[in-house]
Structure formats: structure tokens, C-alpha cells
Amino acid sequence: MQEFLINSGVLAIDLGALIQNYQILGDRVGANVGVAGILKANAYGLGLKEVATELKKQGCPQFFVATLEEALELRSFDENTPLAVLGGLFQGQESTYIEKNIIPVLNSPDDIKRWNKWGQDENKKVPAFLHFDTGMNRLGLSRHEFEILRDDPSQFKAVNVQMVMSHFVAADDWAQAWAKELTIAQGDLFSDIAVRAEKLWPNVKKSLANSPGAFRSPHYHYDMVRPGYALYGGNPTPEKTNLMHHVVSLKARILQIRRCKKHETIGYGASYKLNKDTRTATIAVGYADGFLRSASSSKDNQAVVYYEGQPCPVIGRVSMDMVTIDISKVKDKPPAQGDAIEILGQHQSVDDLAKSASTIGYEILTSLGHRYKREYIKG
Numbered sequence: 001m002q003e004f005l006i007n008s009g010v011l012a013i014d015l016g017a018l019i020q021n022y023q024i025l026g027d028r029v030g031a032n033v034g035v036a037g038i039l040k041a042n043a044y045g046l047g048l049k050e051v052a053t054e055l056k057k058q059g060c061p062q063f064f065v066a067t068l069e070e071a072l073e074l075r076s077f078d079e080n081t082p083l084a085v086l087g088g089l090f091q092g093q094e095s096t097y098i099e100k101n102i103i104p105v106l107n108s109p110d111d112i113k114r115w116n117k118w119g120q121d122e123n124k125k126v127p128a129f130l131h132f133d134t135g136m137n138r139l140g141l142s143r144h145e146f147e148i149l150r151d152d153p154s155q156f157k158a159v160n161v162q163m164v165m166s167h168f169v170a171a172d173d174w175a176q177a178w179a180k181e182l183t184i185a186q187g188d189l190f191s192d193i194a195v196r197a198e199k200l201w202p203n204v205k206k207s208l209a210n211s212p213g214a215f216r217s218p219h220y221h222y223d224m225v226r227p228g229y230a231l232y233g234g235n236p237t238p239e240k241t242n243l244m245h246h247v248v249s250l251k252a253r254i255l256q257i258r259r260c261k262k263h264e265t266i267g268y269g270a271s272y273k274l275n276k277d278t279r280t281a282t283i284a285v286g287y288a289d290g291f292l293r294s295a296s297s298s299k300d301n302q303a304v305v306y307y308e309g310q311p312c313p314v315i316g317r318v319s320m321d322m323v324t325i326d327i328s329k330v331k332d333k334p335p336a337q338g339d340a341i342e343i344l345g346q347h348q349s350v351d352d353l354a355k356s357a358s359t360i361g362y363e364i365l366t367s368l369g370h371r372y373k374r375e376y377i378k379g
């Protein structure tokens with residue numbers, strides 16, 4: 001599309017940076033540990049097909065998605081990369097899993113029972129990953145449930161358990177002592193589960209670490225790590241500088257420049273009152289594009305965007321399609337209609353923007369809007 005036809009923002013996704021991030025993770029865990037690709041929610045908003053295709057070229061041994069629908073979408077262009085669905089197995093989906101070569105992550109004794117029965121009825125040994133809850137209290141088998149199952153191996157007669165896994169609660173938050181202790185406790189509990197699982201299924205693979213977990217300790221690497229956020233450029237260890245490369249950059253265009261007077265207000269709800277004459281720009285991005293309304297300005301919150309590297313504060317409320325920014329301090333060339341404003345990129349990371357919208361970078365990524373023109377920069 002020609003530049004002058006674009007009204008809404010341009011989202012550039014740097015596949016070269018994605019590959020570099022994949023390689024950083026690979027170097028971190030070493031050649032004996034697999035680096036899976038977590039592709040749920042359209043690969044954290046960046047595009048399932050584009051991301052999966054690049055990771056596959058890098059030899060990614062395993063993909064995970066959240067739902068069967070996501071898995072089927074992936075299978076529409078990739079028939080053979082090992083693929084598991086974290087959200088598990090609903091009744092009635094069994095034959096689809098088998099036909100499409102998709103592995104369910106089983107999260108409860110009931111899931112196991114149904115999968116085992118289906119396998120027995122079909123006279124098949126059916127593949128599964130087992131998810132253990134080691135502290136999240138969200139999905140997965142408790143240790144107690146595992147002990148009951150262990151004592152009755154007929155429960156697994158038709159199930160080929162290929163992997164046991166668990167998920168960290170707060171491995172990103174190690175600046176806080178409680179989070180470090182909790183991560184270590186989860187690691188200990190999983191190590192105990194791993195030993196028991198191996199007695200039942202000698203070749204079973206084990207997987208514990210998400211992005212932050214992969215950077216916390218080699219003890220958490222096991223056979224496979226499961227990064228999502230770090231692949232997409234998020235900082236897996238937020239108390240330190242980010243080792244990962246920026247994957248996402250986002251620009252939006254200026255719709256209008258205004259000269260506003262002292263005491264006038266900006267935007268909906270008149271929530272922001274100018275305390276001096278101010279030059280503003282209205283830019284073509286809003287909460288409908290995933291520029292979250294929580295990035296509106298308030299007395300404790302000040303999001304910024306960048307004009308040619310110079311910070312411009314967001315003022316007033318974020319609207320559906322527009323945001324107003326203060327450009328009074330911009331030096332040299334005055335901004336004009338049509339100019340690009342950087343929202344994410346060299347000057348502002350996903351983590352930075354998340355902070356000023358009181359959220360996490362994961363939400364920024366998965367909220368990236370559908371109106372943007374998406375450009376994939378080849379690696």
C-alpha cells in the first residue's frame with residue numbers, strides 16, 4: 001500500500017530480531033535442551049503464521065498454543081511440527097486431536113480418564129502431555145491427584161505420556177524475595193514430580209521454564225524450555241537490562257496540530273486542563289487499536305510517545321481512535337499533519353509502554369490492533 005493511503009498506524013515486526021531472540025534462548029539453555037515456541041493468542045499478537053514459519057526454520061522442536069482453534073489454524077499451514085494445546089481437551093474433540101496430530105495437555109484426573117477411555121475404545125495409544133499445578137492454582141494436576149493416579153496405572157493404559165510440565169507463578173519478579181522463594185519452591189516440587197514421573201514413564205520429557213524461568217537457573221531447563229514473551233522482545237528478567245532484541249515497532253500519524261490556550265481542556269471528560277498555552281498533536285491511534293485507555297494522563301500517570309526521538313507526553317484521555325500529545329517541547333522542525341509518531345520502537349520498549357498503562361508488556365502485545373498496516377521485516 002502506498003504511504004499516502006495509510007491513515008492508521010504501521011506495525012513493523014522484525015523477524016530477524018525474533019530469530020536472534022530464539023538463538024539467545026538456545027545459547028542460554030545449550031544444545032541438549034529444546035526451545036519450544038509459545039504461539040498462543042496469534043503468537044502474542046505478532047502473527048501466528050509468520051512467527052511459526054520463522055521458528056520452524058530455526059528448528060523449533062515444539063509449538064504450544066492455548067486453544068484447539070489456534071492449533072487448527074496452525075495446522076492449516078504446518079502439518080507436522082509437534083504441537084500441543086495448553087487449554088486441554090473438551091469432550092467431543094478427541095478425534096480432531098488425533099486426525100490433526102495435535103497433542104492435548106491434560107490438566108485433571110477427569111481429562112486423563114476421558115482420554116484413556118477414548119484411546120481404549122478406539123484401540124489406540126493416544127499421546128498426551130501432563131500439566132502439574134505447582135503453585136498457580138489455575139490448571140493442572142496437584143501432587144495429591146498424581147499420587148492417586150500413580151497407584152492405578154490402568155488409568156494410563158491407552159495414554160502415551162510424552163511430557164510432564166508445570167508453569168511458574170512469579171519467575172519474572174525476582175526483585176521481590178517472596179517471588180524468588182516461590183519459584184524455588186515450585187522448582188523443588190517439580191523436581192520431585194519429575195523423578196516420580198520418570199519411574200512410571202522412563203522416556204518422559206520434562207518441561208518447566210517459561211521465558212523468565214529459562215534465565216533463572218539451569219535446574220529449570222530440563223528437556224525443553226517454553227518461552228513466549230522473550231521471543232517477542234519482552235524483558236524476561238525485568239530487574240536487569242533486557243537481553244532480548246526489539247521485535248515490535250509501531251508508528252502512528254499526526255491527524256492535526258492545534259494551538260491550545262491556557263485553562264482549556266483536552267479530550268473526553270475534560271480530564272486534563274492546560275496550565276499554559278500548549279501546542280498539541282492529535283494522533284491516529286486509540287484504545288480500539290490497543291493503545292490502552294489506562295495510558296490516559298492522570299496525576300500519577302504519564303505515558304509518552306516520540307517525535308523524531310523527542311518525548312511527547314500523552315495528555316487527556318485516550319479515545320477510541322485518537323490520542324492527544326503535547327508537542328510544545330519539540331525542537332527544530334515542527335511536527336506536521338501526516339508525520340509519524342513512534343509509539344513502540346527504538347525509544348520505547350513494550351515494557352516501557354506497559355508501565356505507563358499500568359499493565360504488563362504481554363497485554364500490550366496481545367492488544368495490538370487490527371487496523372494497523374503490518375509489515376514483516378525479513379530476518
Ligand SMILES: *Cc1c(COP(=O)(O)O)cnc(C)c1O
Pocket residue numbers: 038040086166167209210211212226227228229230
Ligand atoms: C504462556 C505460557 C508460557 C510462556 O510464558 P512466557 O512468560 O511468555 O515465556 C509457557 N508455558 C505455559 C504453560 C504458558 O501458559
